[in-house]
Amino acid sequence: MASNIQTPGVYIRERSAFSNPMVSVATAVPAFVGYTPHALYDGKSYKNIPQKITSLAEFEAIYCYPDAAKVKQYSPQYYLSPQKKTPPSDDYIQIGDNYYTILPDPDTIYYLYNSIRLFYANGGGDAYVVSVGDYGQPSGRAAVPGRQIINNNVKLADLTAGLALLKNEQEPTMYICPEATLLSVADNATLMQQMLLLSTQTQTAISIFDIIGSNAPDPVTYMDDIETFRSNTGTVGLNYGAAYYPFVGTTIMQPRELDYTNLFGGDVNQLAALLPETGAAKVINNMQNVSSGTTTEQNNNALLAVSQTYVLIMRHLLTAANLLPPSGGMAGVITTIDNEIGPWQPPANTFIVGVTSLPLKLNDAEQGPLNVDAVSGKSVNAIRYFNNRGILVWGTRTLDGNSLDWQYLHVRRTMIYIEQSVKLAAQPYVFSPNDKNTREAVRAIIGSFLADIWKAGGLIGATPAEAFSVDCGLGTTMIGDDILNGYMTVAIKVAMIRPAEFIMLTFQQEMQKS
Template identity: 65%
Template sequence: MNLSTIQTPGVYIQELNAFPNSVVGVATAIPAFIGYTPQAAYEGKSYTNVPVKITSFADFQAFFCLPDPPAPASPSKQYSPEYYLVAEKSQPLKGDYMLIAGTYYSIVPDPNTVYYLYNSVRLFYENGGGDAYIVSVGSYGPPSQKAGTPGIPVVNPNVQLNDLTKGLSLLLNEQEPTMYICPEATLLSVEDNGTLMQSMLLQATQMQTAMCLFDIIGGDAPDPILYTEDISNFRMNTGSVGLNYGMAYYPFIGTTIMQTSDIDYTNLFGGDLKQLEAVLNPPSAPNPAAASIIANIQSPSSTLTVTQNHNALLIASQTYSLMIKHILADANILPPSGAMAGVITTVDNAVGPWEAPANTSFVGVSSLPISLSESQQANLNVDAVSGKSINAIRTFNGLGILIWGSRTLDGNSQDWRYIPVRRTMIFLEQSCKLAAQAYVFQPNDKNTWEAVISMISSFLSSIWKQGGLQGASASEAFSVACGLGSTMTADDILNGFMNVTVKVAVVHPAEFIVLTFQQQMATSS
């Protein structure tokens, strides 16, 4: 109570806080997805190139999905890749194929119609995701109406580096996201993908609030022997800045996210029913039932929906049923970054960011395009030349598909080579920094310094008790210093700076990583 403000006799009440300020831990698992969506509008307002925070897949649908037409019409397709069957002279050596009436057909997508963000967000929520940011950089571009080259990694010319880097830069104003994810980065050329990854790492280094989840070009259809070239290209193109803020997973994952109802005859041959009929009803093996259904689709005599016609074709033609099965298998091979974000969210909610998101399985993942052995994984974990580590996703007999690695790209660093260490430090840094802002208008004196030390020490003690810091005692796990002669000089105080030094043992007891932050206190203008 300020006695100088008392001007008349009477009873005055002074309320004292029973407890000092405390540090509230920041959220640790909030991914920001950057890419292309079916649309980006809500209540008549465009949300293209606007970071939108969502809390559920229903929120994502409201902002970024096409509305369904009224019944009995079939629901809108939010993602509709187009596929072609390309006749080959002999059995293809690369890519998926089918043998129909003695002819080999390669199953190849139209590259312009392949996108990953929609299904990656679905995988995120299927694996336990919660809050997330979506930055839609545009809607889907026009199809090329022709097949890509069999066995060649898909490059979608509608996916532009400038679009994705612009979406990334919008996150400079958002402090909350803790993961940057561009599922469609692998649809860029190798050079553009490298530029984007370096931009993501640079921004993460500047922000110090988020890590980058990377997918690797070629991980969707790796060659059993030459897959190492894809790994080398990735390592060559990630640069050398901010590697401890990046993590990569290999290979892609075969999911069950898309079902039979998501692919139908409108996804085949660009919707050209004549080409479809030539495959389903060839002269060498006629199928009148399939021909009749296709004729009815071309000249409808009844109001059958696309779904009804699709189901009729599935019954009438085994070839059509196998085509849909093969195309679904190809469309369901997705980058693992979205699913990994969901796994990280689940692990954080159950334990904390200091728990490695490894030795656990995915939800909705049924296969892998390549089965890595222990020796192959060793080459991913440690690279003598670049030092960049890549986390493997592997199949184990009796256990299924497991995430088998938790390393950052900075594999040679003793401090930062593990993902939990980097993520725990981001969590501690941001939590302490935000809590210290409560003292920005307090006098820069011993009382304030002691309050800050007490507040941060109490917070770190609770983290240590939860297992987030290493050590048999609190003194082995952390220390906090703030004061004249220890972290500040007389000049610092005169200039209005309060310096706080925090030492935490994240990897080994009594082996501290030092965190120092400086706060500008209120000064007279």
């Protein structure tokens, strides 16, 4: 300015009194990778493109069929398989003297669409979607009872390619692949390890996993599925991963979304053989008459009115279709808690909206080996039913369950929040002089940010000095060579709040006193 002063007079020079405000990064932005009904909007394909959405309506506009009144967005196929004797599980239908189990066509089962709906039912907001393709052709046959459901249309190469597209996206804070459990065990292991590797590379997101076998867990041998999961997640990035068990029974799909076309591949002759009511035979004859002019909805309503057997079948069909992996719902729970409190609040001891049942009800003794594993240390968070309280998320651990630093999910997520916010705040000072003024400005802006977190309850301590410290200076965090080499080192320490997972109550009798 001095070089511009040439005329005598009074000049004003304004100087900034405050440092630049520190903007917090988003903490709850899941990225869903999987198969969608559709991926076309305004003539543009959205396949294999990380697309940010802000609402369920926006998802439906881009990834669903435009004429929802005529085309089902998701149409799984199921078969009623006759059994020679009463099935060992409760999941069967008795029609007359015969027993039937409901088995899906594996190649028609997909989870992303309903997982997105469950996410928004639980308070979801911003999210990313990577559609790796639309639905494939059905196999035309039922799954084998007791075996894992493997969808041959779900490809490991598709999901890993979609996941790789997120590497350059800095905003997502959660990676979710709802259809991962539809892969083979080996392919699922590869995908999970790729997700954890990506989390460690970006350092911005956790990976939320579902577990193969948790859709129909055996009450005796369910730990075999847990051990298989633990042995397949590898050893890299465990503190960036979290798993939830088992699947959850939801109310996401409504009765109007399923009808007789979801049975036997639409073959009404196989359905007719199961319905003993006379009125049902008349309705089916009318359905087969091309000139009748009745719609699928009218025919379905007519069957529901005349056949209690058909009502029973459709009720079980809806229950089967509503069994979903919990990852999408957990993303919504985390989003709600972050918006109300912050990422430092554990996403546990709370319910998942829309969840009404569980395929396996764990007790304390059964959850113990899931929560704490002395060998691998890979904790699995349980979703449990409690009398008079309902279904609750009963765990908040990462896969690195034996780590004193990173065993809790909210600790890892809070540190991601602090790290990325500080990184963003420090960028304006790149290429600034590495002098005392710059170092003090950086220290002040970070200290103010951490003080706000402490006031909000995210850090523990009676005073700010007990909750955090920020050091940056010559002789404390740097030496002369650091300055010559262009390095400015900032040392930050924070005291994280740990949950009281185990509350010990001690009772002692006291002697009677006069």
